[in-house]
Amino acid sequence: MPELPEVETIARNLRHGHPRETSPAEHSYRVREPRAEYVTAPPSAIPVVGKTITGAQVFWPRTLAEPDENSFYHQIIGQQIEEVGRRAKYLILHLSEQKLIIHLRMSGDIIITPLTEPLAPHDRLTLTLDDQYRLAFNDTRKFGRVWLMDDPTPLFAGLGPEPFSDEFTPEWLHAALQKKNRQLKPLLLDQTFLAGLGNIYTDESLHRAGLHPLTPSALVSETQAARLRDTIREVLSDGIRHNGSSIDWVYRGGGFQNYFRVYGRGDEPCLTCGTPITRMVVGQRGTHFCPQCQPLG
DNA sequence: CACGAGACCTGTTCGC
DNA sequence: TGCGAACAGGTCTCGT
Numbered sequence: 001m002p003e004l005p006e007v008e009t010i011a012r013n014l015r016h017g018h019p020r021e022t023s024p025a026e027h028s029y030r031v032r033e034p035r036a037e038y039v040t041a042p043p044s045a046i047p048v049v050g051k052t053i054t055g056a057q058v059f060w061p062r063t064l065a066e067p068d069e070n071s072f073y074h075q076i077i078g079q080q081i082e083e084v085g086r087r088a089k090y091l092i093l094h095l096s097e098q099k100l101i102i103h104l105r106m107s108g109d110i111i112i113t114p115l116t117e118p119l120a121p122h123d124r125l126t127l128t129l130d131d132q133y134r135l136a137f138n139d140t141r142k143f144g145r146v147w148l149m150d151d152p153t154p155l156f157a158g159l160g161p162e163p164f165s166d167e168f169t170p171e172w173l174h175a176a177l178q179k180k181n182r183q184l185k186p187l188l189l190d191q192t193f194l195a196g197l198g199n200i201y202t203d204e205s206l207h208r209a210g211l212h213p214l215t216p217s218a219l220v221s222e223t224q225a226a227r228l229r230d231t232i233r234e235v236l237s238d239g240i241r242h243n244g245s246s247i248d249w250v251y252r253g254g255g256f257q258n259y260f261r262v263y264g265r266g267d268e269p270c271l272t273c274g275t276p277i278t279r280m281v282v283g284q285r286g287t288h289f290c291p292q293c294q295p296l297g
Numbered sequence: 298c299a300c301g302a303g304a305c306c307t308g309t310t311c312g313c
Numbered sequence: 314t315g316c317g318a319a320c321a322g323g324t325c326t327c328g329t
Contacts, residue, residue, distance in 0.1 A: 186300085
């Protein structure tokens with residue numbers, strides 16, 4: 001589920017609590033009704049910085065990638081949450097002694113509730129906080145993973161650059177695309193090439209850049225690469241500004257789904273030219289593009 | 298190196 | 314109504 005903007009939103013929520021999306025209805029299409037209980041604020045929007053972990057519980061063993069369960073309990077209890085960060089799609093809780101790394105994969109979410117609330121159906125790992133709140137890693141599909149480590153550097157070693165870093169320049173992107181001989185869509189999804197893009201934001205970036213998802217990377221011109229770099233940053237910024245995307249049953253307060261131009265809009269008219277959006281499968285992922293605005297070759 | 302298929306999982310939606 | 318297939322924001326591994 002979550003891509004860079006959603007993970008960034010959760011990190012900010014856990015750090016500060018964050019103002020909610022008060023989405024104006026103007027560009028709204030495909031609007032889904034948010035779950036009534038979350039209309040004011042999603043449960044991830046409660047700050048946890050400064051709180052101390054007084055208990056922990058693992059309900060689905062595979063969720064905990066490292067260390068083993070007993071060591072996890074022994075090590076994490078007593079540590080304070082000092083800061084919350086993000087690298088690629090990883091959420092990072094900086095604890096007083098170690099780092100707690102969380103990858104939400106397809107269906108993960110972080111939910112903060114008072115201890116008096118019952119556990120949610122898909123809570124896989126929970127932390128008890130000293131102010132009588134509970135931080136739950138909730139993950140319907142069980143793909144998510146959690147690591148408690150002294151130094152997470154090895155986990156991040158293979159990742160490509162952050163899209164908002166100084167390293168991600170038009171020149172870097174053009175050169176990097178030249179070095180590969182791959183289709184753009186799967187290449188942009190490859191976290192070792194560039195960190196943070198997922199299926200939604202890749203499709204949206206390529207549409208705004210006017211590039212076909214199957215374009216061979218080595219054929220992208222300098223001008224096109226520069227444009228693509230800008231649209232990637234633009235789409236991610238828009239996503240963050242709207243607190244990420246909320247689709248299907250996972251609602252965490254974001255509203256960027258109301259601004260999708262191609263994702264999930266197969267057969268609907270392109271908002272630029274009116275041509276029906278095409279949906280095809282590329283690398284086993286649903287891929288959406290406008291055949292008019294994003295010609296191949 | 299590039300690419301496709303299969304795994305890992307549960308839940309929703311759609312067609313018959 | 315029931316039931317199977319397709320599909321879902323991600324990533325890893327294996328075979329060609």
